[in-house]
Structure formats: C-alpha cells, structure tokens
Amino acid sequence: MRTLILSDLHLGNGGPYDIFAGAAELPALLDSLTGTPTHVVLNGDSFDFLLNDDPLAVDPKRTLEQARALVNSAQTAPSLKALGRVLAAGGRATMVVGNHDLELALPDVQAVVRAALAQPAHVSSRLEFRDGTAPLQLDVGGARVLVTHGEHTDVANRIDYDALLSAERDSRFRYPPGSVLVKSLLNPLKHQHRMRYMDLLKPDFQGAVMVALGVKPDALKVLLTADDEVDALLSALDPEQLNAFESPGALGRARLKLCKAGFALYARLHRSVAGRTGTDYFALEPGKDELAESERLGRKFGPQAVVMGHTHAARWHQGNGRVFANTGTWISLLRLPSPDASDEDWGAYLAELQSNPALEPSRQKLARLEHRFTCVEVAPNASGATLRLAQWKDQGLHTLGSAELKAGS
Secondary structure: OEEEEEOOOOEOOOOOOOOEOOOOHHHHHHHOOOOOOEEEEEEOOOEOOOOOOOOOOOOHHHHHHHHHHHHHOOOOHHHHHHHHHHHHOOOEEEEEOOOOOHHHHOHHHHHHHHHHOOOOHHHHOOEEEEOOOOOEEEEEOOEEEEEOOOHHHOOOOOOOHHHHOOOOHHHHOOOOHHHHHHHHHHHHHHHHOOOHHHHOOOOOOHHHHHHHHHHOHHHHHHHOOOHHHHHHHHHHHOOOOOOOOOOOOHHHHHHHHHHHHHHHHHHHHHHHHHOOOHHHOOOOOOOHHHHHHHHHHHHHHOOOEEEEOOOOOOEEEEEOOEEEEEOOOOEOEEOOOOOOOOHHHHHHHHHHHHHOOOOOHHHOOOOOEEOOOEEEEEEEEOOEEEEEEEEEEOOEEEEEEEEEEEOOO
16 A cells, blocks of 8 residues: 655634645645555654643643634634545554644543544444554555654653553643644734744744743743843843834844844854755755654664655655655744845844734745645555655645665665
C-alpha cells in the first residue's frame, strides 16, 4: 500500500488564533488518493488544541469541548471528511500524537475525531492513534521507513507520556514549557495586539519576543506583570515618540537595533537548524543537529529512511546510505529579510509589521505570507519503494526530492 506522510497541519477551531492555511488544498490532496488504497500518516500536530483562551490544564470535559470545536470548524471539517473518503476507498490512517495535540492520546477525544470522518464504524475504525513513546516503523514494499514527530529532542516541547497515560494523569501531568509559552505569551500577543505573525516565525520563541518588544513596546504589558516595571520600561522606550522607525534620536536608533537584534536572533536560530542563513528557512538541506538525530535513529532502529516533522521546515537529504526527510507544515509562513540587509530595509520591513500586524493580504508588500504544502510519499515498486518529498500545488504533487529504497537493504 502506498503511504503518504503529512505533519504539522495545525487544524484549528475557526477562531482568531488559527494558522492552518490549506483549507482548500488538503481535501483536494486527500481526494486525489482515493483511486489507489493509501495509508495516510498524520505525523503529529494534526490539530492545535492550544489555539483558544481556555486554561492550560487537564480537564476531560473542556478537552472534549475543544475537540468538538476543532472537528466542526468550517476550515477543518472538509479535511476530515476527505480523510474518511480515503478510508472508504480501502485506505487506512494513522494519527501520531504531537505536542500541540497531545489530547489525541485520550480515548474520548479519539472517538470525536473518528465520528468527524462521517463514515460507518467499520470504516472509521481504520483510523488508529499512536502516542509518541516509540517511533512508527513502516514496511513499504520491503523498505523500512521510520516516522516520528520529532518533539522528543526538543526539551521545551517534550511530552511526559508516563504522566499523560497514567491513571493519575489529572495530578501528575504537566504541559511542556512550549505549550505554556503559546498560552501565556503568543496567544495574548496575537489577541491583545493583533500580532498575527508571532507564531508564523517558526520554530523558536525568543526572536518573536524580541521583535514584539521592538515593533510594539506596549506589548511588554503581556510579558511583565509588575506595573512599575512596565511603566518604567515604557517611559524609557516612549512608544509615541518612537512610532517612526526613522527617528534620528538615540532611542530611535536603539529601538531599530532592538528590532534588528530580534530578527537577527531568529536568523541565527534558523541557521542553527538549517545550516544556512535565516533567509534560507525554505532550503531543503537539513542542519547538523537534524542529520545527527537521523543518524542516531538509524543506528538504533536500522531504517533506510527517517521522516520527521515538528520544525515546520521541509527538509531532504541523502547520505551514508540513508534518506532523511522532514514533511514541513501546512500553516502560513513569513519569510524574513536577510540579517545583512541595510537598516533602511529592516526599518521598512518592521514598519510594515507595525502598521499591519494582522497581516491583511491587501497591505502585504514586504512581509508576505507564503505557503508550501509539502508531504512525503512512499510508493512500493518492483524492487522496494520510491520515497519522495513532494509539494501539492496546481492540483498535483510535484517532486522536491526522490530516492529509491531497495527491499531488505
């Protein structure tokens, strides 16, 4: 059976925090699979249970309400029904738990998702759920492919499955720090200051905080709770006086440097992941850390290919007898200027973010949203399987990287 692997869809509930961008494209992709039985693997963060104002705590009743809001969203429901049609055509599906949808480990939530497929029970049962305690190991045409979301290497987002799956979950489980930051920082900045771009500057938080302070200093009120600290910092930054990026004063220059430092930090963090500059977020070549983790998993489990997600950056690499791929994401992304760009270029870019924090399409000139809907396909052939990283566009899958995996190698 052919296998299609997608991750980081971040299907939302239709609210103001939604970041899923493939409402038309994902159902079309899934419907294109119904001609041949296909195993669809949704490799973590298929849903986003953090995109709401609810308290971040284990509450079965509230979690079920969140699940129903997600599956019934006008942006999400068509994709789930399309997945149901894949199953009805003889396919199967696997949903791997990720750090944004760890609630999928709960049986009651799983029942809500199965019901949203709009298929009879014997069809919807072909959807299985897997937690991330161990990677998913696939055999396609005799070729071995290892699939894991990837949060297991991320201290800020690692899930405590022992606590989550225990009978004492209510008292033992704590959400990872990354989830706490989304709730306590990113959501308020998006809601109170309309900074929609805050969680599109993936994958790190630190740069987004710096940018928030530079672009809109009164966002400090979200970060600090002591009124005297806020007043002192705001009086020093003087948002009214510093509204213009071209302010000739020392504070104006300092603010511009703060803005540049924020994005430059993002560039450095992206470079540590991608092995290139921050502007090369869309480069397919992975960084050293990604390749090192692929090698570690390869030595431990012996697959011919390792497929991951989590970072939102599509990746492709062949080397040392193994293929590494990252499936990328189905959310909007914001391309950053070069950290070497002039102060004038940075000032213009940041000024646009300041004047258009909600990223209204008609006002996007420099800070433009981009979408690249990518996935990994593994198709059996006479000698094993063909594995490829592909992008869905123009109603078809276009190959970005391809490799032949021999059966039994």
